Every structure is written in structure tokens, then in C-alpha cells.
Amino acid sequence: MSPPGRGSVGAWSVMKRVAILGAGGMGTALAMLFARTARSVHLWARDPDQAREIAASRKNTKHLPDAVLPENVIVTPNACDATGGVDLIVVAIPSAYLRSTLNEQAERIPMGIPMLSVVKGIENETFARPSQIIEATLGPRAVSILSGPSHAEELAKGLPASVVVAGPDADLCVKIRDTLSQETFRVYSNDDAIGVELAGALKNLLGIAAGICDGLEFGDNAKASLLTRGLVEISRFGVAHGARPSTFYGLAGIGDMVTTCFSPFGRNRAVGEKVGRGQALDEVLAGMVNVAEGVPTTRSVYEQSQRLGIEMPITEELHKILFEAKPPRDAVTDLMVRVPKDEAYP
Structure with a gap:
């Protein structure tokens, strides 16, 4: 039976x-x-x-x-x-x-x-x-x-x-x-244990970034672009630490990213949305019952990417928003006016 x-x-x-x-x-x-x-x-x-x-x-x-x-x-x-x-x-x-x-x-x-x-x-x-x-x-x-x-x-x-x-x-x-x-x-x-574990942590950064887009009411085009390039960015980071790029395009990566960035249950997306609407991060976190893992992870990944020289422009701007009081609209503008380049994976 x-x-x-x-x-x-x-x-x-x-x-x-x-x-x-x-x-x-x-x-x-x-x-x-x-x-x-x-x-x-x-x-x-x-x-x-x-x-x-x-x-x-x-x-x-x-x-x-x-x-x-x-x-x-x-x-x-x-x-x-x-x-x-x-x-x-x-x-x-x-x-x-x-x-x-x-x-x-x-x-x-x-x-x-x-x-x-x-x-x-x-x-x-x-x-x-x-x-x-x-x-x-x-x-x-x-x-x-x-x-x-x-x-x-x-x-x-x-x-x-x-x-x-x-x-x-x-x-x-x-x-x-x-x-x-x-x-x-x-x-x-x-x-690919390293890839699965890193993907589960790194997608939370994209959840916060997606929430900021929602809070700024930037629409579907901006959010889709952000997540597509964000997935490339976290995959690049994972590969630098021994992960396979394909893992980031599976359930632990893009699968988890979708739920995190679109679901009303997404704690990290909710944090980003409130920050995008102008609420201070400390105030947002103080009002939460559950932990938004993406906030401390943003700090960790940014510092590690700086040490290793890994290009992560979205993470860099997200770090400035969360920890350096940069206005979210200014961060998005700075991402948009970067020097044009070929699309690359990862």
C-alpha cells in the first residue's frame, strides 16, 4: 500500500x-x-x-x-x-x-x-x-x-x-x-549544491528590486527587463563561486525568482515595494513578522562582488538604495543611462 x-x-x-x-x-x-x-x-x-x-x-x-x-x-x-x-x-x-x-x-x-x-x-x-x-x-x-x-x-x-x-x-x-x-x-x-544554495539566496535581491519597481509604478516592461538582466547578474556571481549557470535557469533560480518577485506572499518584494513608495527601510523591517532574507544578503553579495571584481550593477544600485539612502528613482535612472553594450549570458 x-x-x-x-x-x-x-x-x-x-x-x-x-x-x-x-x-x-x-x-x-x-x-x-x-x-x-x-x-x-x-x-x-x-x-x-x-x-x-x-x-x-x-x-x-x-x-x-x-x-x-x-x-x-x-x-x-x-x-x-x-x-x-x-x-x-x-x-x-x-x-x-x-x-x-x-x-x-x-x-x-x-x-x-x-x-x-x-x-x-x-x-x-x-x-x-x-x-x-x-x-x-x-x-x-x-x-x-x-x-x-x-x-x-x-x-x-x-x-x-x-x-x-x-x-x-x-x-x-x-x-x-x-x-x-x-x-x-x-x-x-x-x-549542483553550490548553485542551488546560491540561487535560493540571490533571488531575494531580485525580489526587493522587483518590489521597488512596483512601488515606483514603473510597469511591466521595466520589471521584466530588471528581472531578465538580474538573473544574468546573479548567475554570473554564482559561476564565479563554482556554480553551473544552468542551475539559475531551473527551479532554484528562475522558478523561485518568479514567485518571489510576483507573489503577494513575497516578503522581499513587499519590502522593496514599500521602499519604492518612499518608506524608510528601518521602518519597513520593524513592522514585519517574518524575516526578509534579501536585505542582509544584499549587503553580503555586494561586498563579495566588490572584493572579487564581479560586475553586478543592479546589486550595486540596490545596495545604495537600502544602505546609502539613494533615492530609488535616481538608482533606476543610473542603470538606464549606463554605456550601451552587447547582451551577454552570463
Whole structure:
């Protein structure tokens, strides 16, 4: 008999016990997805009050108020209880808090258990990717990355989505792919872990830039041009760090970019739209419940591109808007009047 939620898709060997670190929107949505095939899912919430509330109500009212958690999702504020004896640990902690949180919980997380990162961002000080931070804080282990167009709000509703899993351990990627694949959630595998991880972080820059275009009411032509050239720009950056350009034109790149730049759920696009309308960045961020990963990532990518001499004019202007108080209209004008050149990919 096929596991719950599989229908006629096929029978695979699935991971039966899964722990998820982070009870935000994505962590909660993934708990619901894994619960369809795994025997038990442990959802770790750092805040004991939040854990008690979710456990009692079966709802994460702060992040996904309309979603109801299945009974086989166990919510706990104790990382040791969450991760003991599991087959897989999923990390769904915002990149800005990833290292400090994992350092704090390191003694409670068993060594050697494989991990899956759904974190999208880059650490400012070190330019470390989330998978590198996981290994640095929790010790050597197999780490895979899941990325692609996957807003938590839609996943929790059971709407169809496709994503990609990548990592150096091909067997682990296949196990994750087969565990998560179901009628409404299709998972592809990819061996370009660097590209998938960087694409997931870098598309958030384009989300902010797209939102600025919306806030300025520049129309479809301007937004389409921005995203097309922006995709070339982040692909160029990825290639300089060992990624394949083709990855940026797959689910982790252009796929995730589309949802980020057009969806009403896109946090980064929402930040950009408010900035484009003249609101100060600090004020925008202060009013948010969730984290807009693209803001710190813009700083990281800009600084890295300057160090390595990678041409990224859109990122440079975005950095000036967010951190140097440059008026958005002036930034767009400066992009438009650059010296004409041949179109190049990447």
C-alpha cells in the first residue's frame, strides 16, 4: 500500500522520523508535508510559549493561522527531544540567526544525523552558505539543500509545487526526494549544491528590486527587463563561486525568482515595494513578522562582488538604495543611462 498522500505515484523507501528546527512558516509547512509520509515529525520551536500554543491549538497562529497540523506532528521547545533518534533533521531557521541558534543548541543535537537546509541567505561576516554554517557548528555530516518556488502559505494549503534537492551525498538527496514527493509536491534532484544554495539566496535581491519597481509604478516592461538582466547578474556571481549557470535557469533560480518577485506572499518584494513608495527601510523591517532574507544578503553579495571584481550593477544600485539612502528613482535612472553594450549570458 502506498504511504498517505502518494496515491499511484509509487512506493519508495521513506524516512520515518523527521525533526524540523524552526517553527516559522516554512518549518511548519514542511512539517505538514513530511507528516504525510513519515511516521512522526518533531517540530522544534525555540520559544516554549509558542511551542505550547501550537501543540495545544494545532495551529501556528503567528505564521500560518489557517493551517492545522496533523496529529503525528509533535511540537517541542526541547531540541534534544526533537532530534533524538530521527532519520533526518531539517533546518528552517532564518540565516541571520542560524549560527547563533545552532551554536546554542549544538550539545542537544546528535552527531552524524543527515540534515536538510531550507535556509535562504548568506552570512555577512564570513560569506558562508547555510550548509557550511551547519557543518561548522554541528560537526561533519551529510547536508542537502531544498530550494525552489515554495511559499509556505501555498504549501500549507496543499497547492501544487515543485522544488529541487541538491547536495554532495546523492543517496541522501534521493531519500529526501522520495520521502517528500507526493501528488501536490514534486521534488527533483540536482548535483549542483553550490548553485542551488546560491540561487535560493540571490533571488531575494531580485525580489526587493522587483518590489521597488512596483512601488515606483514603473510597469511591466521595466520589471521584466530588471528581472531578465538580474538573473544574468546573479548567475554570473554564482559561476564565479563554482556554480553551473544552468542551475539559475531551473527551479532554484528562475522558478523561485518568479514567485518571489510576483507573489503577494513575497516578503522581499513587499519590502522593496514599500521602499519604492518612499518608506524608510528601518521602518519597513520593524513592522514585519517574518524575516526578509534579501536585505542582509544584499549587503553580503555586494561586498563579495566588490572584493572579487564581479560586475553586478543592479546589486550595486540596490545596495545604495537600502544602505546609502539613494533615492530609488535616481538608482533606476543610473542603470538606464549606463554605456550601451552587447547582451551577454552570463
